Amino acid sequence: xxxxxxxxxxxxxxxxxxxxxxxxxxxxxxxxxxxxxxxxxxxxxxxxxxxxxxxxxxxxxxxxxxxxxxxxxxxxxxxxxxxxxxxxxxxxxxxxxxxxxxxxxxxxxxxxxxxxxxxxxxxxxxxxxxxxxxxxxxxxxxxxxxxxxxxxxxxxxxxxxxxxxxxxxxxxxxxxxxxxxxxxxxxxxxxxxxxxxxxxxxxxxxxxxxxxxxxxxxxxxxxxxxxxxxxxxxxxxxxxxxxxxxxxxxxxxxxxxxxxxxxxxxxxxxxxxxx
Amino acid sequence: xxxxxxxxxxxxxxxxxxxxxxxxxxxxxxxxxxxxxxxxxxxxxxxxxxxxxxxxxxxxxxxxxxxxxxxxxxxxxxxxxxxxxxxxxxxxxxxxxxxxxxxxxxxxxxxxxxxxxxxxxxxxxxxxxxxxxxxxxxxxxxxxxxxxxxxxxxxxxxxxxxxxxxxxxxxxxxxxxxxxxxxxxxxxxxxxxxxxxxxxxxxxxxxxxxxxxxxxxxxxxxxxxxxxxxxxxxxxxxxxxxxxxxxxxxxxxxxxxxxxxxxxxxxxxxxxxxx
Numbered sequence: 001x002x003x004x005x006x007x008x009x010x011x012x013x014x015x016x017x018x019x020x021x022x023x024x025x026x027x028x029x030x031x032x033x034x035x036x037x038x039x040x041x042x043x044x045x046x047x048x049x050x051x052x053x054x055x056x057x058x059x060x061x062x063x064x065x066x067x068x069x070x071x072x073x074x075x076x077x078x079x080x081x082x083x084x085x086x087x088x089x090x091x092x093x094x095x096x097x098x099x100x101x102x103x104x105x106x107x108x109x110x111x112x113x114x115x116x117x118x119x120x121x122x123x124x125x126x127x128x129x130x131x132x133x134x135x136x137x138x139x140x141x142x143x144x145x146x147x148x149x150x151x152x153x154x155x156x157x158x159x160x161x162x163x164x165x166x167x168x169x170x171x172x173x174x175x176x177x178x179x180x181x182x183x184x185x186x187x188x189x190x191x192x193x194x195x196x197x198x199x200x201x202x203x204x205x206x207x208x209x210x211x212x213x214x215x216x217x218x219x220x221x222x223x224x225x226x227x228x229x230x231x232x233x234x235x236x237x238x239x240x241x242x243x244x245x246x247x248x249x250x251x252x253x254x255x256x257x258x259x260x261x262x263x264x265x266x267x268x269x270x271x272x273x274x275x
Numbered sequence: 276x277x278x279x280x281x282x283x284x285x286x287x288x289x290x291x292x293x294x295x296x297x298x299x300x301x302x303x304x305x306x307x308x309x310x311x312x313x314x315x316x317x318x319x320x321x322x323x324x325x326x327x328x329x330x331x332x333x334x335x336x337x338x339x340x341x342x343x344x345x346x347x348x349x350x351x352x353x354x355x356x357x358x359x360x361x362x363x364x365x366x367x368x369x370x371x372x373x374x375x376x377x378x379x380x381x382x383x384x385x386x387x388x389x390x391x392x393x394x395x396x397x398x399x400x401x402x403x404x405x406x407x408x409x410x411x412x413x414x415x416x417x418x419x420x421x422x423x424x425x426x427x428x429x430x431x432x433x434x435x436x437x438x439x440x441x442x443x444x445x446x447x448x449x450x451x452x453x454x455x456x457x458x459x460x461x462x463x464x465x466x467x468x469x470x471x472x473x474x475x476x477x478x479x480x481x482x483x484x485x486x487x488x489x490x491x492x493x494x495x496x497x498x499x500x501x502x503x504x505x506x507x508x509x510x511x512x513x514x515x516x517x518x519x520x521x522x523x524x525x526x527x528x529x530x531x532x533x534x535x536x537x538x539x540x541x542x543x544x545x546x547x548x549x550x
Contacts (some may be wrong), residue, residue, distance in 0.1 A: 033433055033434055035434060039441070039445075039455070040433050040437075040438060040441055041433070044433055084400075087396075088396060091392055091393075091396055094392065114444050115441070115444075117366055117369065117392075118366075118437050118440055118441050118444065119433075120396075121362075121363060121366055121395075121399070121431075121437055122432050122433035122437040124396070124399050124400070125359075125399070125403075125427075125428035125429075125431050125432040126428070126432055126433065128400075128403050128424060128428050129424070129425055129428035129429060129432065132421045132422075132424040132425045132428065133425055135418070135421045137418060142417030142418050142420075142421055143410070143417050145417075145421060146407045146410045146417055146420060146421065147407075149403060149404070149407040149424065150404055150407045150408055152400075153400035153401065153403050153404035153407065154400075154404060156396075156400050157397050157400040157401055157404065158308055158315050158316070158319055158394075158397035158401065159308055159310060162315075162393050162396055162397045163315060165393055166314070166315055166390070166393050169389050169390075169393065170314075180312065180314070
């Protein structure tokens with residue numbers, strides 16, 4: 001597979017991302033417990049792949065390869081990032097008895113809410129289990145894997161993605177009477193839900209690829225800007241930005257992102273994520 | 276504190292467990308993020324301590340000390356076990372829009388369901404973060420911590436505690452028409468929700484205390500039997516067991532548990548958990 005990938009890449013850089021997505025999916029398919037009962041693993045398989053795409057896993061692998069690492073050093077972390085995203089997306093869309101989220105799109109629920117709740121709870125630890133199991137004593141990477149576990153648990157935890165989900169939950173449809181829901185709340189949600197999660201993905205890849213601290217922090221910032229752009233595109237339609245203003249903000253993040261890539265040899269591959 | 280503990284222990288072994296519970300609580304209090312907003316950390320603090328007591332964290336520390344380890348080697352894992360238990364207990368009691376759990380007791384909800392859902396989601400990664408951060412490169416315990424992360428994520432994951440929750444959810448109030456809900460379902464639930472979780476706690480303590488593989492497996496079995504006893508006492512009233520039969524089953528597990536402790540020097544401390 002690596003051979004084929006290199007050939008394809010020379011023809012079209014975008015294939016780099018497509019092959020990577022396929023690799024992550026294959027890794028996940030193989031990692032999902034196949035033990036019975038099917039009534040548990042079936043919803044798990046469904047919900048893992050039902051969430052819309054996050055680029056954090058792809059950024060993780062790309063950053064690892066950019067600092068000179070091998071894809072297999074980052075594939076478990078990339079899979080864990082996807083699972084965190086899928087678990088929280090599942091819980092974000094649970095139909096709770098009261099008060100219902102006001103701005104969420106109606107999504108199709110294949111399973112009953114209690115099953116979706118439990119399945120999300122099962123997906124979270126599975127991600128961290130995969131990561132912990134990717135430890136290979138022969139290459140002495142335990143310290144790096146533990147560092148990545150800390151990065152990921154923080155990025156999804158109460159000071160990370162959940163902070164964003166909480167604020168979104170509280171302020172969506174708010175009448176503005178709450179101090180928390182000031183004009184900046186949507187930007188804060190975007191930072192926590194997308195920006196910092198993508199930043200974490202890129203930083204984890206650089207850590208696992210044995211990048212220097214400087215490389216790790218440059219790629220963390222690159223990931224953050226990519227996340228903010230992706231967030232703007234995802235949430236932009238719902239926001240009060242005019243189209244022109246939105247394009248300007250996106251262009252600003254794009255310039256900042258490209259700046260962080262300066263000095264990396266193979267940077268043109270990562271640049272294609274901004275196209 | 277260790278000095279005081281030893282003095283108390285000679286007077287009353289049960290104080291060993293009380294001091295341990297206090298140590299775990301102190302560790303958790305200090306570990307809960309104190310950053311604002313309070314609207315996130317307040318429900319977190321509440322829900323972490325709202326769940327009924329599980330003995331898995333105490334077993335973790337006791338097993339660590341039994342194989343010759345220090346309390347501080349196991350305190351992060353014990354705290355992580357408590358957080359896993361608290362997170363899943365919170366989610367187990369969420370009021371979902373349909374179908375409502377039938378046999379669950381009505382519990383007092385201090386917060387809205389969306390907050391309880393997100394808070395549970397925040398507690399899970401916090402536990403694993405604490406554990407990963409307890410890595411101390413100077414004592415080269417990364418490999419053991421990763422092994423414990425695998426133990427814990429499996430014990431709570433889709434093949435562990437969630438398997439039990441799922442079956443309980445499905446079979447509580449079932450009319451018996453489902454193949455899954457045969458006569459053995461309640462025993463399976465007890466094994467997954469309590470037995471294997473306690474087993475995991477004791478095994479993790481033995482791993483972190485640098486016990487031998489034989490010691491780890493003996494303490495895992497000990498924890499399992501303690502969990503089954505605790506589960507019988509917790510769930511016994513709801514079951515169809517007569518009181519006499521229940522006592523017989525508990526006594527059987529007690530004998531098996533004591534057998535696993537044979538050969539350990541300080542075994543009388545662990546024996547008191549069975550009193």
